[in-house]
Amino acid sequence: MIHLEHVNLVVRKEDIPAMLKFYQTVFPHWHIRDQGVSDWYGKSRTWLHFGDDYQYLALSDNGEGENRDLTGHQVGLAHFAYVTNNLDAVITRLTDAGFEIAKDGAPHPHRKNIYFIDPAGFEVEFVEYMSDIVSERNSTI
Known part of the structure; x- marks a missing residue:
């Protein structure tokens, strides 16, 4: 069997607390599975995994730029x-x-x-x- 385990979303540094609030609201039974700081191609990132025993969202900060225009036709x-x-x-x-x-x-x-x-x-x-x-x-x- 194959199933989706996680989605990894890169966000700006200030977005992680707001993202956590949004997803805690959606999934009140989920919890922070793990968190830490690591290096991603020479840049430090704070990350956390929020989910249950079977699936989760990986959130990493220090993203650059803006998310794609959802009303447009950009790749992404x-x-x-x-x-x-x-x-x-x-x-x-x-x-x-x-x-x-x-x-x-x-x-x-x-x-x-x-x-x-x-x-x-x-x-x-x-x-x-x-x-x-x-x-x-x-x-x-």
Whole structure:
């Protein structure tokens, strides 16, 4: 079996506490698995792994530049997505914590989804499926 274990996001130094707040709000059952300082091609970076026993986000600071324009067509990460069994609860936790919905997902009879922009500018989709039939979940209707 192959599954995604982690995503490594490089952010600006000041973004790590805000990123941690965002993802702690989304995943209240996750914790900091490990953290430290290391050298990345001659540049010191503070890093932390936030997740559970099976998957996590790796956050590293000292990133340079800006994230890609999500309304543009530049090469790069467009978004990543998490499946939840209670989208309304995720939305409530995030909006109660002061995070704004970036955009609604398209209406669909077998799924509902929403997009947020995390503090480092990465677009994160949250999706809840209303069908166990894969062809229905993934249809473009």
